[in-house]
Structure formats: C-alpha cells, structure tokens
Amino acid sequence: MKPTLRAVAEAVGVSRSTVSNAYGRPDQLSAELRQRILDTARQMGYPGPDPTARSLRRGFVGAIGVLFTSRLSYAFTDPFAVQFLTGVAEAAERHDSNLLLVPLPADLAGARKAVENAAVDGFCVYCAGEEEGIIDTIRGRGLPFVTTSSRPAEGDRWVGIDERAAARSAAEHLVELGHRRVALLADDVLCDGTVGRPRVAAVTDVPHPTTRDRLAGFADAFAAAGVAWSELTVLSAADNTRASGAAAIRALDVGPERCTALLACSDVLALGALDALRASGEEDRSVSVTGFDDIPEAASAGLTTVRQPGEAKGRTAADLLFDPPTDVSAGQILLPTTLVVRSSSGPVLRS
Amino acid sequence: MKPTLRAVAEAVGVSRSTVSNAYGRPDQLSAELRQRILDTARQMGYPGPDPTARSLRRGFVGAIGVLFTSRLSYAFTDPFAVQFLTGVAEAAERHDSNLLLVPLPADLAGARKAVENAAVDGFCVYCAGEEEGIIDTIRGRGLPFVTTSSRPAEGDRWVGIDERAAARSAAEHLVELGHRRVALLADDVLCDGTVGRPRVAAVTDVPHPTTRDRLAGFADAFAAAGVAWSELTVLSAADNTRASGAAAIRALDVGPERCTALLACSDVLALGALDALRASGEEDRSVSVTGFDDIPEAASAGLTTVRQPGEAKGRTAADLLFDPPTDVSAGQILLPTTLVVRSSSGPVLRS
DNA sequence: TTGAAAGCGATACCAG
DNA sequence: CTGGTATCGCTTTCAA
Numbered sequence: 063m064k065p066t067l068r069a070v071a072e073a074v075g076v077s078r079s080t081v082s083n084a085y086g087r088p089d090q091l092s093a094e095l096r097q098r099i100l101d102t103a104r105q106m107g108y109p110g111p112d113p114t115a116r117s118l119r120r121g122f123v124g125a126i127g128v129l130f131t132s133r134l135s136y137a138f139t140d141p142f143a144v145q146f147l148t149g150v151a152e153a154a155e156r157h158d159s160n161l162l163l164v165p166l167p168a169d170l171a172g173a174r175k176a177v178e179n180a181a182v183d184g185f186c187v188y189c190a191g192e193e194e195g196i197i198d199t200i201r202g203r204g205l206p207f208v209t210t211s212s213r214p215a216e217g218d219r220w221v222g223i224d225e226r227a228a229a230r231s232a233a234e235h236l237v238e239l240g241h242r243r244v245a246l247l248a249d250d251v252l253c254d255g256t257v258g259r260p261r262v263a264a265v266t267d268v269p270h271p272t273t274r275d276r277l278a279g280f281a282d283a284f285a286a287a288g289v290a291w292s293e294l295t296v297l298s299a300a301d302n303t304r305a306s307g308a309a310a311i312r313a314l315d316v317g318p319e320r321c322t323a324l325l326a327c328s329d330v331l332a333l334g335a336l337d338a339l340r341a342s343g344e345e346d347r348s349v350s351v352t353g354f355d356d357i358p359e360a361a362s363a364g365l366t367t368v369r370q371p372g373e374a375k376g377r378t379a380a381d382l383l384f385d386p387p388t389d390v391s392a393g394q395i396l397l398p399t400t401l402v403v404r405s406s407s408g409p410v411l412r413s
Numbered sequence: 414m415k416p417t418l419r420a421v422a423e424a425v426g427v428s429r430s431t432v433s434n435a436y437g438r439p440d441q442l443s444a445e446l447r448q449r450i451l452d453t454a455r456q457m458g459y460p461g462p463d464p465t466a467r468s469l470r471r472g473f474v475g476a477i478g479v480l481f482t483s484r485l486s487y488a489f490t491d492p493f494a495v496q497f498l499t500g501v502a503e504a505a506e507r508h509d510s511n512l513l514l515v516p517l518p519a520d521l522a523g524a525r526k527a528v529e530n531a532a533v534d535g536f537c538v539y540c541a542g543e544e545e546g547i548i549d550t551i552r553g554r555g556l557p558f559v560t561t562s563s564r565p566a567e568g569d570r571w572v573g574i575d576e577r578a579a580a581r582s583a584a585e586h587l588v589e590l591g592h593r594r595v596a597l598l599a600d601d602v603l604c605d606g607t608v609g610r611p612r613v614a615a616v617t618d619v620p621h622p623t624t625r626d627r628l629a630g631f632a633d634a635f636a637a638a639g640v641a642w643s644e645l646t647v648l649s650a651a652d653n654t655r656a657s658g659a660a661a662i663r664a665l666d667v668g669p670e671r672c673t674a675l676l677a678c679s680d681v682l683a684l685g686a687l688d689a690l691r692a693s694g695e696e697d698r699s700v701s702v703t704g705f706d707d708i709p710e711a712a713s714a715g716l717t718t719v720r721q722p723g724e725a726k727g728r729t730a731a732d733l734l735f736d737p738p739t740d741v742s743a744g745q746i747l748l749p750t751t752l753v754v755r756s757s758s759g760p761v762l763r764s
Numbered sequence: 765t766t767g768a769a770a771g772c773g774a775t776a777c778c779a780g
Numbered sequence: 781c782t783g784g785t786a787t788c789g790c791t792t793t794c795a796a
Binding site: 066067068078079081082083086111112114115116117118119120 | 788789790791792
Binding site for chain 2: 109112115117118124138144148155163164181202204
C-alpha cells in the first residue's frame with residue numbers, strides 16, 4: 063500500500079493539517095518545516111495528496127466533460143467533431159482543466175447514468191439527438207453546462223449557428239444554378255434506423271433538431287423557387303460517416319435522370335456521396351453536391367459547402383462554461399457561417 | 414444545496430446502506446423498498462450517488478488518462494494522434510470507462526503535477542519526449558500504465574513498432590530508386606527549438622527517442638549504400654505540423670541541385686514539405702518525398718509512407734491497461750509496419 | 765505557526 | 781433482507 067498523508071504526518075511528527083498545507087499552501091508554514099515534510103514524504107514514497115479525496119473535500123474536480131452521442135470512437139470519426147474538441151481543449155488548458163470524454167449510450171437510461179457518474183465540474187454538450195433528458199440530468203446534478211444544439215432553452219448557455227439560414231444559403235446557391243430536382247441527404251433522418259429513402263411527410267416530422275433545421279433550410283430555398291417538400295427526395299444514411307454517405311447514394315439511382323443535385327447535411331456524407339457517384343461512373347459534376355461544416359478534406363475535394371467555425375465553437379463553449387457571463391443575454395452566442403463555393407457544384411447539365 | 418444520500422435515508426426512514434444498495438446493488442433489497450427509495454429520492458431532487466465520493470470509497474475511478482506532450486490542442490492537430498485516440502476510446506468504451514485527456518506542461522515539475530492530480534485508474538502514455546520523469550511519477554502513484562515510446566523498460570507494458578526498421582524500409586526504397594543526396598526532416602530535432610538545419614554530429618545526439626530511432630533507420634539504409642551520416646542533410650521543423658513542415662523546407666533551398674529526395678519523420682511534415690515544394694514551383698516528383706504513419710490524407714496526396722496501425726496501437730494499449738497480461742512477456746506487443754509506395758517517390762530525375 | 769476536530773458523501777462488512 | 785459502524789484520504793475552520 064502507498065502511504066497516506068496521515069502516515070507522513072506521523073513520521074514527521076506533525077499534524078495532518080500541516081502536511082496538507084505543505085502541499086497546498088506553502089505560505090502557511092515555515093519553508094524549513096515544509097522542506098522537511100516534503101523530503102520525508104518523498105523518501106516514504108508518498109505520491110502527494112490523492113486527487114479523488116482532494117476533489118471530494120474541495121468540492122471541485124478540475125475537469126470538464128464533453129458529452130457525445132453514441133460511440134466515443136465516432137467522436138473522432140467526424141473531422142468536424144475533432145475541430146470542436148480542439149477548441150474545447152484549448153480553452154480547458156487555459157483554465158488548467160482536464161477534459162473528460164463521455165460517450166453516451168443510445169438508451170436514455172444508460173445516458174443518464176453516464177452523466178450521473180462523470181466526475182466533472184461541468185459539461186459541454188456536443189451530442190446531438192435526445193438532449194432533453196440528458197440536460198435534465200445535468201441540471202439535476204446542479205452542474206453548469208453549455209449546449210450547442212439548435213434550440214437552446216431560455217437562460218441556458220449556448221453557442222451555435224443559425225442552422226436553418228445556413229442550410230438555406232447552400233440550397234439557394236443550387237437554385238440559382240438552375241437545380242430543381244434535388245435530393246437531400248442526412249444521417250438517420252427518422253432516428254429509427256431507416257436507411258435509404260424514408261417517408262417523411264413533412265420536415266417537422268424529423269426528430270433530430272439539427273437535422274430538422276438543416277433540412278428545413280434546404281426546403282425553404284426550394285419552396286421559394288416553387289418546389290414543394292413533396293417533390294424533394296430525402297435520403298437517409300445509416301450514420302454520419304463517409305462510407306454510409308456513399309452507401310446511401312449507391313442504394314438509389316441518383317443519376318442525372320433522377321436528380322441534378324444533392325444537398326448533404328454534413329461534409330462527411332457529401333464526400334461519401336461524391337465517392338459513390340464517381341465509383342458509379344457518373345461524370346464529374348453531372349450531379350452537383352454540397353456539404354456542411356467545411357472540414358479540411360472538403361477543400362481538397364473541391365466540395366461546395368457551408369462553413370461553420372468548429373474550433374471557435376468549441377473554444378467559445380468551454381469559455382462560456384468557465385466564465386459564466388454576468389449578463390444572461392451574453393450567454394447565448396451565435397456564430398457566423400459562410401457559403402464556400404468550390405467545384406462540386408455547377409449549373410444543371412442538359413443531356 | 415443538493416440533498417445527499419443521508420438525507421434520502423432519513424426521509425425514507427431507512428439506513429444509509431440501504432439507500433446505497435438501492436442504487437448500486439438492486440439485489441440486496443426488496444424491489445418494493447427499492448422503488449420507494451428511488452421515488453422519494455427523485456422527488457427530493459437527489460441526483461444519485463456522488464461520483465467523487467463513490468470513487469474515493471471504492472478506490473476506483475472509472476476513467477483512464479491519456480498523456481500528451483505539450484499543448485492539449487495539439488493532440489488533435491496530428492491525424493495520427495487522432496487515430497491512436499480513436500483506438501483508446503474504443504477500448505475504454507468496451508470497458509465502461511471514460512477517457513481523461515491530460516496535457517503535460519513542458520516543464521517536468523508541471524508535468525509531474527499534472528500526473529499527480531489526474532483522477533484516473535491508469536495511464537496510456539502517448540506523449541513523446543522526456544518520459545522518464547513522467548513514468549516515474551506514475552509509478553510513484555502506484556498506477557498501471559502502458560507506454561508507446563520506442564524504448565520500453567523491462568517489465569513495463571508496451572505497444573509499439575520497430576521504429577528503426579520501419580524508417581529504414583522507407584530509406585531503402587529511395588536508395589533503390591537511386592537517391593543518394595537526401596534530406597531528413599523531423600520536428601525539433603535537438604529539442605532546443607532550433608529550426609532549419611541543426612548541427613547533429615551523430616544521430617545518437619538526437620534526444621527524442623522516436624526521432625532518433627527513425628533518423629537512425631534512415632541513416633542505416635544510406636550507410637549501407639555508402640552514404641555517410643555527415644553527407645545527409647538534417648532539417649528541423651518547429652513542431653509536428655504541416656505548416657512547420659512547409660516552413661522548414663522553404664527556409665532552405667531543397668531543389669534538385671541540392672537533394673533528390675526528402676525523408677520526413679511524419680506524414681504531417683511530409684505533406685507540409687510537398688506543399689512547400691509545390692508552392693516554390695518545383696515540378697512534381699523532381700524531389701521524392703516520403704512520410705511516416707500513413708494518415709488518411711497521405712493516400713489522397715499520393716504520399717509514399719510507412720504505415721503503422723494507429724487505431725490498433727491505441728486499442729491494444731488500452732486493452733493492455735485493462736487486462737494485465739498474466740505472462741509478463743505478453744506485456745510488450747510489437748505491431749507491424751508496411752511501406753506504402755505511392756506517387757510522391759520515384760527515380761532520380763537527371764537534368 | 766501549528767494542531768485538534770469535524771466533516772466531504774458514500775460503501776462494505778458483518779451481525780441481526 | 782436490513783442497519784450499525786468504520787473507514788476512504790484529505791482539507792478546513794478555529795483555537796491555542
């Protein structure tokens with residue numbers, strides 16, 4: 063067994079408080095005594111105050127949690143998530159805090175448990191999907207948190223973008239290029255595992271808020287151009303990965319006869335779609351494709367997409383967590399987005 | 414204040430142990446009583462057992478730490494690190510553990526403190542550089558750990574590759590293609606911040622073990638071809654990023670007159686080098702370039718490189734941490750590497 | 765400056 | 781199946 067602070071105190075012949083002070087409050091005892099304590103401690107192999115015990119006593123952990131939906135390993139699958147994490151990490155570091163990555167099981171009960179068991183001082187909620195129950199759980203623990211979902215509750219700290227307007231900008235771009243027969247691609251549109259072409263009577267039927275907002279934004283632009291929701295083809299991918307994006311396209315014949323453009327809800331899906339189109343022998347640009355996020359790969363692939371500042375989003379979120387805004391209204395921060403036009407989108411090609 | 418377990422016990426009129434059991438050992442009490450306890454708890458706003466207190470009592474945290482050198486945000490800058498993390502995350506998840514990302518300050522004292530303060534059950538040491546003092550500190554805490562450095566101590570759990578042989582394979586490839594005048598690129602070769610062309614009398618002077626091993630591997634192949642260490646140009650980048658890789662090349666005239674090939678110690682640096690060469694108007698392939706790691710971007714850039722299984726490395730490391738091998742000899746796992754030849758390397762072009 | 769005492773919030777063992 | 785008791789390892793008033 064490792065020796066405890068108590069053992070050190072006994073060995074030196076002082077009280078536990080004094081030993082504790084030797085570590086945490088050097089100014090509370092003579093430098094000489096302190097040195098003597100530290101020396102014997104080292105000699106006894108005492109590793110310093112136990113972090114857990116200290117946290118319990120102080121009521122402060124020194125770590126913030128980042129909540130992810132689904133498999134933790136997926137967190138790194140999407141470069142956009144990595145950008146976000148980078149920002150959070152940067153801020154955490156600045157505040158001398160560690161980062162605890164917390165994966166949320168798919169079932170609400172399990173997710174609740176994960177949140178209840180995380181030893182942290184607060185949460186950055188990156189996860190998408192069923193956030194309601196999760197946020198309630200955080201609130202139940204009385205911990206501060208910051209969301210990035212699309213619909214922040216009144217008074218909650220939040221950082222995000224105008225999802226709907228951002229999506230609309232991409233769709234308007236395609237409308238201007240003359241596209242009218244288009245497909246929309248998102249992951250798990252109905253949150254029921256349906257892959258391929260789900261039946262979505264109205265965009266309001268889409269459960270996942272971010273997906274819903276982006277699809278709604280796409281729809282807005284086409285509605286303004288006289289194309290109704292029912293005329294849009296909705297495609298659902300198994301999950302937000304390049305491979306699934308490709309699979310979703312492959313499963314359907316999205317050729318020029320069918321659609322002239324495809325709007326994806328993420329770059330990862332869009333890149334997958336490009337992979338599939340290319341593999342199916344489709345000529346480049348016979349189908350215009352747009353993405354969302356503007357991850358690094360988007361640039362090299364020439365993908366037209368909506369850029370959102372991932373790293374800034376993470377950094378801002380963490381900063382909001384560490385330094386609670388005094389003014390409540392300053393607790394919700396809207397970040398800008400930009401449409402980045404590259405080679406993956408172009409005018410409709412007549413055959 | 415949030416109510417505590419004690420308060421719930423009093424409210425229900427049972428002992429604290431019973432309430433505790435209601436949460437952690439459902440089989441230790443009647444379903445009926447349990448329900449009654451859970452109900453009043455919810456009603457009182459009791460968020461369930463405090464994670465920190467529980468950890469203290471149980472002597473188990475439910476999280477493992479990943480140690481990174483330098484800035485935490487850098488951890489995500491290198492796609493290879495992301496691959497590694499993905500693997501660790503996958504394993505941690507499988508073992509119902511969270512992941513604590515711990516950035517290590519550059520100074521040893523600070524790094525020690527970071528290790529001492531991390532509330533975890535064990536460490537995956539990904540950091541490079543001064544590992545000695547850090548590993549001692551971990552050992553001092555009596556926590557299990559797994560290293561990925563190039564020189565594991567006897568009896569330590571370790572997972573890695575044969576750095577030197579792997580590097581050699583890349584160099585041999587270039588030798589076969591006829592290259593004799595070459596440059597070697599690594600980050601912070603002398604660990605003193607020198608950028609550009611450091612004076613390295615012998616490869617054994619390189620402090621960082623991984624860098625040293627890889628450079629030594631490169632040198633081995635050229636030595637076998639009759640090219641001495643002193644004839645090799647060593648380049649040092651400020652850090653392991655694409656931009657710094659580019660900058661290191663730009664600072665020197667690595668044109669065909671000077672060198673016909675460049676061997677980088679990481680893909681990130683190699684890609685940066687390609688950027689710089691291209692930007693300086695160098696014709697493609699006038700200088701052959703090789704990397705190390707085989708990150709996703711390497712494939713799309715056509716970079717010849719040494720592939721090491723990043724995700725497997727992380728997964729294996731974490732598994733080794735969770736399931737200590739009974740046989741000590743099984744505690745050190747050597748992963749295979751492969752030379753992946755792409756378009757960035759070719760025969761020497763005569764001018 | 766130093767030390768004694770009182771918890772922080774929970775769990776485990778063991779008797780009933 | 782239930783409850784008393786003894787910690788887990790440390791920090792923090794407050795008095796001396």
